[in-house]
Amino acid sequence: MALSLKKHEMPVQDPKVRAHNFDEVALGYDEETAVAEAERCLHCKVPQCRKGCPVSVDIPEFIGKIKERDFDGAIDKIKEANALPAVCGRVCPQENQCEKYCILAKKGESVGIGRLERFVADRYMAKNEEVKPIEFAADAQKVAVLGSGPSGLSCAGDLAKKGYKVTVFEALHKAGGVLSYGIPEFRLPKDKVVKKEIENIEKLGVKFELDAVAGRLFTVDELMEEEGFDAVFIGTGAGLPRFQGIPGEGLNGVYSANEFLTRCNLMKAYKFPEYATPIKVGKNVAVIGGGNVAMDAARTALRLGAEHVYIVYRRSEAELPARKEEVEHAKEEGIDFKLLNNPVEILGNEDGWVSGMKCIRMELGEPDDSGRRRPVPVEGSEFELAVDTVIVSIGTGPNPIIAHTTPGLATTKRGNIEADEESCATSKPGVFAGGDIVTGAATVILAMGAGRKAAAAIDEYLKSKKK
Amino acid sequence: MFKILKKEELSPNVFSMDIDAPRVAKKAKAGQFIVLRVDEKGERIPLTIANFNRETGVVNIVFQVIGASTMALAAVEEGESIVDFVGPLGQPSEIEKFDGTVVVVGGGIGVAPTFPIARAMKEAGNKVIAIMGAKTKDILIMEDEMREVTDEILITTDDGSRGIKGFVTYAVQELVQRGEKIAQITAIGPVIMMKSVADCTRELGIHTVVSLNPIMVDGTGMCGGCRVQVGDETKFACVDGPEFDGHLVDFKALMSRQRMYRDLEAEEKDHICNIGLGRK
Numbered sequence: 001m002a003l004s005l006k007k008h009e010m011p012v013q014d015p016k017v018r019a020h021n022f023d024e025v026a027l028g029y030d031e032e033t034a035v036a037e038a039e040r041c042l043h044c045k046v047p048q049c050r051k052g053c054p055v056s057v058d059i060p061e062f063i064g065k066i067k068e069r070d071f072d073g074a075i076d077k078i079k080e081a082n083a084l085p086a087v088c089g090r091v092c093p094q095e096n097q098c099e100k101y102c103i104l105a106k107k108g109e110s111v112g113i114g115r116l117e118r119f120v121a122d123r124y125m126a127k128n129e130e131v132k133p134i135e136f137a138a139d140a141q142k143v144a145v146l147g148s149g150p151s152g153l154s155c156a157g158d159l160a161k162k163g164y165k166v167t168v169f170e171a172l173h174k175a176g177g178v179l180s181y182g183i184p185e186f187r188l189p190k191d192k193v194v195k196k197e198i199e200n201i202e203k204l205g206v207k208f209e210l211d212a213v214a215g216r217l218f219t220v221d222e223l224m225e226e227e228g229f230d231a232v233f234i235g236t237g238a239g240l241p242r243f244q245g246i247p248g249e250g251l252n253g254v255y256s257a258n259e260f261l262t263r264c265n266l267m268k269a270y271k272f273p274e275y276a277t278p279i280k281v282g283k284n285v286a287v288i289g290g291g292n293v294a295m296d297a298a299r300t301a302l303r304l305g306a307e308h309v310y311i312v313y314r315r316s317e318a319e320l321p322a323r324k325e326e327v328e329h330a331k332e333e334g335i336d337f338k339l340l341n342n343p344v345e346i347l348g349n350e351d352g353w354v355s356g357m358k359c360i361r362m363e364l365g366e367p368d369d370s371g372r373r374r375p376v377p378v379e380g381s382e383f384e385l386a387v388d389t390v391i392v393s394i395g396t397g398p399n400p401i402i403a404h405t406t407p408g409l410a411t412t413k414r415g416n417i418e419a420d421e422e423s424c425a426t427s428k429p430g431v432f433a434g435g436d437i438v439t440g441a442a443t444v445i446l447a448m449g450a451g452r453k454a455a456a457a458i459d460e461y462l463k464s465k466k467k
Numbered sequence: 468m469f470k471i472l473k474k475e476e477l478s479p480n481v482f483s484m485d486i487d488a489p490r491v492a493k494k495a496k497a498g499q500f501i502v503l504r505v506d507e508k509g510e511r512i513p514l515t516i517a518n519f520n521r522e523t524g525v526v527n528i529v530f531q532v533i534g535a536s537t538m539a540l541a542a543v544e545e546g547e548s549i550v551d552f553v554g555p556l557g558q559p560s561e562i563e564k565f566d567g568t569v570v571v572v573g574g575g576i577g578v579a580p581t582f583p584i585a586r587a588m589k590e591a592g593n594k595v596i597a598i599m600g601a602k603t604k605d606i607l608i609m610e611d612e613m614r615e616v617t618d619e620i621l622i623t624t625d626d627g628s629r630g631i632k633g634f635v636t637y638a639v640q641e642l643v644q645r646g647e648k649i650a651q652i653t654a655i656g657p658v659i660m661m662k663s664v665a666d667c668t669r670e671l672g673i674h675t676v677v678s679l680n681p682i683m684v685d686g687t688g689m690c691g692g693c694r695v696q697v698g699d700e701t702k703f704a705c706v707d708g709p710e711f712d713g714h715l716v717d718f719k720a721l722m723s724r725q726r727m728y729r730d731l732e733a734e735e736k737d738h739i740c741n742i743g744l745g746r747k
Contacts, residue, residue: 173551213553216555217490218490218494249701276508276535277684278510278728278732
């Protein structure tokens with residue numbers, strides 16, 4: 001049989017139907033499709049795919065096991081390196097990571113590594129197997145992990161497996177960070193996937209303390225000096241929303257994407273009034289920005305009943321930072337892309353509500369520091385977009401609470417924590433940091449990679465401390 | 468889970484609750500707040516800390532039943548628990564020994580959060596005067612407690628049933644007229660009250676601090692739902708505040724933003740009443 005140059009299709013919900021519900025869009029492979037897709041893998045002697053995976057999953061090994069229908073063996077293989085396979089199989093930008101390096105991608109489409117990872121992870125979760133808790137030594141050292149997002153979860157899972165007693169402190173009432181409050185249900189189901197993945201880490205013996213705001217309820221120094229933690233990992237992310245600073249941002253109907261998505265995902269405002277948190281979305285919605293978060297916000301607004309949703313982005317389609325697949329999904333669902341447009345003012349009515357948005361057309365000029373062509377306003381091209389809700393999704397910065405309450409912790413000009421790229425060590429002995437709090441907003445899998453590196457470095461540090 | 472150790476109806480629809488929250492009590496400072504959630508389907512609501520005791524591990528909150536969530540909270544009985552109680556949040560009040568009298572102004576249930584501030588100001592060696600405003604004498608709260616931590620109390624009621632007839636600003640003016648040297652005023656209560664205190668003290672040149680109560684979700688700085696305009700700057704009340712210079716706050720914008728969900732809140736309250744989740 002000739003090798004297919006295309007990935008096996010994954011069934012998806014019909015765009016017309018899914019645009020009005022919060023059910024998952026991509027439905028996943030069945031067993032036969034998964035095995036057939038696994039058979040496309042050529043088992044390269046020097047597998048290039050692995051170097052694209054930030055947590056170094058042994059990709060050919062787990063795919064080989066799928067071929068043999070040893071699905072339990074496949075998930076065990078993945079779990080050696082990845083604490084959250086059902087999450088990563090769904091939200092990783094594989095086209096820029098493992099799948100980018102797949103040899104098949106040179107001639108056609110790469111092996112569907114993400115889809116295969118998702119398949120075995122989902123199958124494993126559906127079995128609801130007992131997780132064997134780790135037996136900790138009586139004198140096991142204690143590590144505090146601040147933040148329960150991807151970096152913290154991955155660090156905590158690895159450390160527990162190495163025999164450390166880990167407590168994860170989370171400020172919100174639910175663990176998961178961006179997996180719980182940020183990425184919508186239709187891309188990453190909360191009860192079916194996120195909750196179960198976190199429960200599996202908990203079952204290993206990792207303790208979770210929710211409602212615990214680090215820097216307010218306790219400081220890093222107190223954890224180490226008073227509460228007996230031998231090391232601390234800071235994985236608090238980049239959760240501070242940025243606004244453009246244009247007139248009208250204080251009007252009713254203007255949300256940060258963080259607020260909009262938190263209300264919807266974490267607080268389940270889409271089930272109001274069964275759930276008590278309200279959300280307001282008008283008929284015409286503008287989402288400012290072009291990243292994954294902007295796509296999530298736009299597609300969420302549509303599902304909440306908006307009739308017309310615009311993505312307003314100052315560069316062109318080629319520069320959209322969002323995943324291609326997300327952009328395609330958004331387009332299929334009817335999101336209207338207003339590219340090369342920049343908002344200059346949000347307009348309001350007498351009641352203090354958004355009534356429109358003044359934009360200016362842009363054109364691409366010379367490349368800037370980042371190598372992308374800089375957008376330049378076209379003089380006199382201002383126009384008004386009739387919208388009644390505006391969602392600002394132009395990025396996030398680091399929350400300063402921990403840096404401000406931890407003397408001796410060096411930060412960058414932008415407020416990120418300074419940490420060694422390899423060891424994740426900060427300027428403070430015993431304190432490590434990784435994920436978005438160090439790099440600025442990036443991806444789930446990069447944060448998980450940092451969590452793994454930090455766990456290895458913490459292990460080394462604590463071993464040397466014990467000697 | 469956080470247990471309600473004591474519940475008391477201070478005046479009609481105004482409740483005081485002692486919550487068992489030792490870690491919060493250990494760290495709480497005057498001027499800070501907490502965010503709570505009654506049950507799994509509940510919303511996160513911010514409430515200013517009215518009292519705390521580091522020894523007993525108790526944090527006290529005072530709230531008025533105004534919507535579905537406060538109605539659900541009021542339905543929780545002594546011995547029962549709420550699911551989430553997060554804090555202490557926000558910046559503490561700036562407490563120091565001032566050159567002159569410190570005045571705290573509390574309107575309605577706003578009296579409650581002025582209590583820990585008055586106490587801390589007193590402990591710092593200040594002369595502290597409390598102005599307490601209410602619609603009528605029967606709904607005045609926490610008078611005995613306030614008396615214990617202040618040098619003097621002035622009461623104002625809208626209907627004149629006790630103390631000065633009229634608004635809290637009348638009491639401020641009375642203090643000024645009798646020659647009281649006021650170093651700072653902290654006003655907490657309905658926005659309209661804080662605005663009129665700020666308007667009144669601006670002319671008098673008295674430094675005035677207000678504690679803002681915009682809509683909040685997380686209370687830790689990650690959403691910006693609580694953003695307020697202070698002078699030329701946009702601030703997040705949950706991390707930069709909740710206390711700000713009253714002379715710089717855009718009260719009109721704050722009032723407008725507080726009304727953002729008014730229609731949905733009415734619908735929700737109606738929903739809660741109809742399905743019997745509110746008061747038992």
